[in-house]
Amino acid sequence: MAKTKRVFIPGCSLSSYRPELVEEVIKYLKNKLPGTGAILKCCGKPTKALGQYDKFKERYAGLQSEIDKLGADEIIVACQSCYLTMSANSPEQKVTSLWELMPEIGMPEGTAAKAEKSDLTIGVHDSCSTRDREDIHNGIRWILDQLGYNTEEPPHTKENTRCCGFGGMVVPANPDLAQKVMDRRTGEFETEHLVTYCAACRESMTKGGKKAVHILDLIFGPVWTSESEFPGLGTPIESWVNRYKTKKKMQKVLS
Amino acid sequence: MQLSENLVREINEIINDCLADESPYCQSRCPLNIDVQGYVTLIGEGKYRQALELIRKTIPFPGILGRVCAHPCEEECKRGEIEAALSIKNLKRFAADMADDPEKWDLSRAPETGKKIAIIGAGPAGATAAYDLQKKGHQVEIFESLPVVGGMLRVGIPAYRLPETVIDREYSILEKLGVNIHLNKEVGKDIDFEALKNDYDAVFVAVGAHDAVMIPVEGSDLEGVLEGADFLRKAGLNQEVKIGKKVVVIGGGNVAMDVARTAWRVGAEEIHVACLECRNEMPAHSWEVEDAEEEGIIMHPGWGPQKIGGNKKVESMTFKECTQVFDEAGNFNPDYCEDNLKTIEADNVIFAIGQRADTSFMNEQLNIKEVDQLTLQSEVENVFGGGDCIGKPLLAVEAMSHGKKAAESIDRYLNSKELTENREEEGAYESKLQKELTREEPVRRRIDMRMLNLEERKNNFKEVELGFNTAEAMGEALRCLECECKECIKECIMLDEYSDSPKELFERVKKDEVDPLVYFSCNMCSQCTIACPNDFEIKDKFMQLRKILVKENNGESPIKGHNAIKWHQRLGFSKLFTTTRAAVDEEDTK
Ligand SMILES: Cc1cc2nc3c(=O)[nH]c(=O)nc-3n(C[C@H](O)[C@H](O)[C@H](O)COP(=O)(O)OP(=O)(O)OC[C@H]3O[C@@H](n4cnc5c(N)ncnc54)[C@H](O)[C@@H]3O)c2cc1C
Ligand code: SF4
Ligand code: SF4
Numbered sequence: 001m002a003k004t005k006r007v008f009i010p011g012c013s014l015s016s017y018r019p020e021l022v023e024e025v026i027k028y029l030k031n032k033l034p035g036t037g038a039i040l041k042c043c044g045k046p047t048k049a050l051g052q053y054d055k056f057k058e059r060y061a062g063l064q065s066e067i068d069k070l071g072a073d074e075i076i077v078a079c080q081s082c083y084l085t086m087s088a089n090s091p092e093q094k095v096t097s098l099w100e101l102m103p104e105i106g107m108p109e110g111t112a113a114k115a116e117k118s119d120l121t122i123g124v125h126d127s128c129s130t131r132d133r134e135d136i137h138n139g140i141r142w143i144l145d146q147l148g149y150n151t152e153e154p155p156h157t158k159e160n161t162r163c164c165g166f167g168g169m170v171v172p173a174n175p176d177l178a179q180k181v182m183d184r185r186t187g188e189f190e191t192e193h194l195v196t197y198c199a200a201c202r203e204s205m206t207k208g209g210k211k212a213v214h215i216l217d218l219i220f221g222p223v224w225t226s227e228s229e230f231p232g233l234g235t236p237i238e239s240w241v242n243r244y245k246t247k248k249k250m251q252k253v254l255s
Numbered sequence: 256m257q258l259s260e261n262l263v264r265e266i267n268e269i270i271n272d273c274l275a276d277e278s279p280y281c282q283s284r285c286p287l288n289i290d291v292q293g294y295v296t297l298i299g300e301g302k303y304r305q306a307l308e309l310i311r312k313t314i315p316f317p318g319i320l321g322r323v324c325a326h327p328c329e330e331e332c333k334r335g336e337i338e339a340a341l342s343i344k345n346l347k348r349f350a351a352d353m354a355d356d357p358e359k360w361d362l363s364r365a366p367e368t369g370k371k372i373a374i375i376g377a378g379p380a381g382a383t384a385a386y387d388l389q390k391k392g393h394q395v396e397i398f399e400s401l402p403v404v405g406g407m408l409r410v411g412i413p414a415y416r417l418p419e420t421v422i423d424r425e426y427s428i429l430e431k432l433g434v435n436i437h438l439n440k441e442v443g444k445d446i447d448f449e450a451l452k453n454d455y456d457a458v459f460v461a462v463g464a465h466d467a468v469m470i471p472v473e474g475s476d477l478e479g480v481l482e483g484a485d486f487l488r489k490a491g492l493n494q495e496v497k498i499g500k501k502v503v504v505i506g507g508g509n510v511a512m513d514v515a516r517t518a519w520r521v522g523a524e525e526i527h528v529a530c531l532e533c534r535n536e537m538p539a540h541s542w543e544v545e546d547a548e549e550e551g552i553i554m555h556p557g558w559g560p561q562k563i564g565g566n567k568k569v570e571s572m573t574f575k576e577c578t579q580v581f582d583e584a585g586n587f588n589p590d591y592c593e594d595n596l597k598t599i600e601a602d603n604v605i606f607a608i609g610q611r612a613d614t615s616f617m618n619e620q621l622n623i624k625e626v627d628q629l630t631l632q633s634e635v636e637n638v639f640g641g642g643d644c645i646g647k648p649l650l651a652v653e654a655m656s657h658g659k660k661a662a663e664s665i666d667r668y669l670n671s672k673e674l675t676e677n678r679e680e681e682g683a684y685e686s687k688l689q690k691e692l693t694r695e696e697p698v699r700r701r702i703d704m705r706m707l708n709l710e711e712r713k714n715n716f717k718e719v720e721l722g723f724n725t726a727e728a729m730g731e732a733l734r735c736l737e738c739e740c741k742e743c744i745k746e747c748i749m750l751d752e753y754s755d756s757p758k759e760l761f762e763r764v765k766k767d768e769v770d771p772l773v774y775f776s777c778n779m780c781s782q783c784t785i786a787c788p789n790d791f792e793i794k795d796k797f798m799q800l801r802k803i804l805v806k807e808n809n810g811e812s813p814i815k816g817h818n819a820i821k822w823h824q825r826l827g828f829s830k831l832f833t834t835t836r837a838a839v840d841e842e843d844t845k
Contacts, residue, residue: 004838012827034840041835042827046820049779050812051801055824062828066835128780163780168794170749172816173775180748181778240826247834254836 005035011079013199015246016239080127099139116148126161164204182208274740275756281328283686286656299732321348339701365392378406380642381461383658400441410491443616474563483607499602506607529555612644743783
């Protein structure tokens, strides 16, 4: 068996959103960085957010043992919440964000300048959990620039970004309040079209009344224009179906 | 719920240091700490009566302060950084003009205590102390040497700035409350100070500073040389004042301006004011100098008196150029260029260079200037002193603040309470607010006070400032920036929805009066911390509170909506939805 140097962990929300994107990322990493494995498993963050620390420790230990099983010494993540959780709880592994990695290893083949003709101006929503990670903010802007999209920065951006409304498990606890937070955030943008780099943020922006995509949609999907049909909100059932599909796709590309 | 010691400590830190209830710049700079923002906002809302009542809660002299207060508040007003400070003094006068009605004054008093207090002097310091002490249930007697109340408000500040009727009307609250005012009773002459000390439970000495300071200048014994304080007192008491056509006033402070402007009103035609200081170092407020110049008064900043010329009667005044007022060490040490002289023809020379207190009625052992600055108590435990007589010349509002301080001390003394405890926040202090102005704040011009036409001012003491009309007052009130902290509340929808401020919220947290939903409504986004000048980690407190709630609820979240998460979590860990895949190709290891 080949040695697994690093492992890509797509996280729950991305795999519930669009399995194809996870598949494309793995293919891209395999191509650029041979020696990359992958794990689909929850890190337990939701329990932590609720204050269930004992449960969280137990859950995270489950994930950690999978990482250790592969012997990886680096974790690549595409979710900012995963980034924080894993940085704090996997001291033996180096945790890298896909968005800081891309400028280093280059865009996937054939994606550069592909959207130069797009008529869209896309508003950039930064995740609040990594508000102090300048390299991630820069990476995202680098990617958008490489693709060729015009962008808009809202008044609160980068280290000063505002929460999408999803954080802290507020949506199930206090949906009305969460909706207000979402509406206020989307209200900051002039453009109707937004890009996020977290699937949960994308959902919030959509609930806040905007047309929103994940940055991986821009990288691996079609060229988006004002004519494009933007993804809406999935049902819980669809999410679980997607997760199952993600698992299958991961097993396929890594076999 | 049971909070850990640590958490309680962290919460207390927020409760103590949160700036949510920190006074705005104006209020903290007011020696009386009047709720400026409060009454300005009420004026803006058209609630004049409530605005007035808010001022009256602190001080019964809104019309007096609204006319003559030197407004240290305006110096700190944040608006000043945009275009000009709010016209706070004039808004106070507007509230008084519009809504003050003696019929509606609050004349309530605490139950009689049976204690008797003597106050010497009916100036602002004495009157304020009398008001507070009488309200607290004590019986106050005021002894005043003049035939009128008001002190320097009346015999210093001329009536064209502060009409007598305003003083009499506002002072009338004292007698309505039961204060006995004994006019024409000079302590030391008509009444013995020792007797007061023995017959009363406490004595407050507030005799002001009424003796003019004179300097030895050649010719100062000539006929026509006058003392400023004396001149103003006569005018204030409506006595006849004789003055020639040409007058020289010596001094560069507010008193000199009042002397000059009064001289103009009683018949002088050419009035000169000379002082040692250069123009921008003149001790008078800039607006006092401007108002005087508008009335044709000629300023000679940077000139010191050399000699008064004349034969029996004043004929001229000669000045020498002043090259330095203070030396390098900051001491008053004037230096002159004796070769550069100028002589002005004059019928009168009036000295307005300062006043000192006459406290000769007290025996020599008691120096009233040595009162304790924190409590205003003298070496003799039942004697207190405040206002202009304890040292430096004050503003009227500072004298009133002394009156309040003395009243508080006397009340504590009479109740055998500790005098020094918790007194730091009395009087003016520096606000801890850190408001940053956004450049979006629109410029709004400060509304000027309308003034009596120049021609109408001559030969009379009609009030010069005409007061704001409703439109002007509303416009001015709207300029208030409503400075406050609450940066977190402006940033966080949830804090705004569930609390007035973190200080208020965490006070309730400690009492376990907060709905757990609040803790579970934090997005954990840190936006509050970024906004907070204290960098309070508020989300961290909510996280700790969540943990406690979960622990006390058998490891489960107490929030209904969170039930589903339990199932999502189980699925997220089940084999059906998880996989671990090793790499299928080796990294090139060149
Ligand atoms: C000309 C002038 C203009 C001023 N203009 C302003 C201004 O525009 N704004 C501002 O804020 N401040 C102004 N001030 C300052 C302000 O008026 C004083 O700081 C304030 O009045 C001091 O108050 P007080 O109560 O300590 O003394 P005073 O007001 O001086 O009152 C003391 C009282 O004690 C009485 N008294 C004295 N000795 C005895 C005795 N032995 N027995 C009985 N009674 C006695 C006096 O007759 C007097 O009524 C001005 C002062 C002067 C002189
Ligand atoms: S961390 Fe919590 S309390 Fe602070 S701004 Fe965000 S949601 Fe509000
Ligand atoms: S930002 Fe909020 S928590 Fe911080 S000091 Fe101001 S009011 Fe208090």
